[in-house]
Amino acid sequence: MRIDLHAHTTCSDGTQSPSGLVVAARAAGLDAVAITDHDSTAGWTEAAEAGRAHRVGVVPGVEISCERDGGSVHLLGYLIDPDDRPLTAELARARASRATRLERMVALLAADGIPVRYADVLTHVPAGATPGRPHIADSLVAAGVVATRDEAFARWLHDQSPYYVHHYAPDPLRAVELVCAAGGVPVLAHPFARTRGAGRLTDSAIGELADAGLAGLEADHPDHDGPARVRARELAGRLGLIVTGSSDYHGAGKASRLGDNLTDPSVLAAIEAGGRGAAVVRAR
Ligand code: AMP
Ligand code: ZN
Numbered sequence: 001m002r003i004d005l006h007a008h009t010t011c012s013d014g015t016q017s018p019s020g021l022v023v024a025a026r027a028a029g030l031d032a033v034a035i036t037d038h039d040s041t042a043g044w045t046e047a048a049e050a051g052r053a054h055r056v057g058v059v060p061g062v063e064i065s066c067e068r069d070g071g072s073v074h075l076l077g078y079l080i081d082p083d084d085r086p087l088t089a090e091l092a093r094a095r096a097s098r099a100t101r102l103e104r105m106v107a108l109l110a111a112d113g114i115p116v117r118y119a120d121v122l123t124h125v126p127a128g129a130t131p132g133r134p135h136i137a138d139s140l141v142a143a144g145v146v147a148t149r150d151e152a153f154a155r156w157l158h159d160q161s162p163y164y165v166h167h168y169a170p171d172p173l174r175a176v177e178l179v180c181a182a183g184g185v186p187v188l189a190h191p192f193a194r195t196r197g198a199g200r201l202t203d204s205a206i207g208e209l210a211d212a213g214l215a216g217l218e219a220d221h222p223d224h225d226g227p228a229r230v231r232a233r234e235l236a237g238r239l240g241l242i243v244t245g246s247s248d249y250h251g252a253g254k255a256s257r258l259g260d261n262l263t264d265p266s267v268l269a270a271i272e273a274g275g276r277g278a279a280v281v282r283a284r
């Protein structure tokens with residue numbers, strides 16, 4: 001069983017539609033893929049239909065942007081009730097704040113002579129998608145200012161950049177509580193990723209999340225080197241958490257390919273056993 005538990009679509013900053021993701025998962029030889037767009041569950045229905053048609057298991061999920069001490073922390077929530085009022089209200093608030101934040105970032109960039117316009121950036125945000133920095137990058141790539149999303153991030157869009165603007169994001173402890181209350185299974189995404197020094201939680205902070213209901217750590221992730229993976233496994237072992245693996249696939253928007261990291265079937269079974277808000281779509 002090949003299971004990849006973290007992927008994005010055009011409902012946030014991925015470059016493939018939800019059904020496109022499922023077709024790509026099938027082509028990559030996956031048995032199951034999780035759809036985990038930033039702050040949105042909008043792609044679930046299309047992905048589920050495609051999963052049934054193409055015989056790929058689909059795990060409904062979301063990647064919630066959180067903030068602690070000014071640093072960005074990402075929380076995966078699997079099998080949440082997509083109609084849970086407190087959670088959907090929080091996600092809607094984050095999406096709205098992301099839109100104004102993008103406009104402010106573009107204004108700062110433009111004021112410094114970087115050739116980008118908000119109206120053009122908007123043409124790179126698919127209808128209904130959660131807007132994010134990768135969409136600014138797409139505008140810069142299309143204008144020939146940079147060659148890739150990665151280059152745009154390295155030069156201007158990274159978390160420590162003077163052009164970085166925060167958006168509303170809940171504290172990770174609150175997000176864990178919201179996911180649990182919505183019947184979901186919370187897993188901390190890429191906890192030791194190299195690119196997010198400011199967003200790294202201490203082991204004791206992760207322990208507090210575990211006390212609040214955090215179920216797992218994403219250990220095998222493209223942004224985790226060998227030592228980070230070992231560290232995540234050790235911490236998960238100490239805290240009694242499950243360990244997941246994923247590609248954090250973004251289609252053409254990132255270098256990773258579907259199936260680059262996998263999750264053990266027993267771990268998906270544990271997530272399924274713990275999730276009460278939505279069901280895994282089974283490949284027949
Ligand atoms: P945002 O949601 O607007 O804060 O943007 C975060 C998203 O941008 C991440 O989920 C990645 O998809 C992408 N991203 C973040 N940092 C980088 C980076 N250094 N290089 C390329 N993409 C990045
Ligand atoms: Zn992303």
Ligand code: FE
Nearest residue numbers: 063074189190
């Ligand atoms: Fe993330």
Ligand code: FE
Nearest residue numbers: 006008063248
């Ligand atoms: Fe992600």
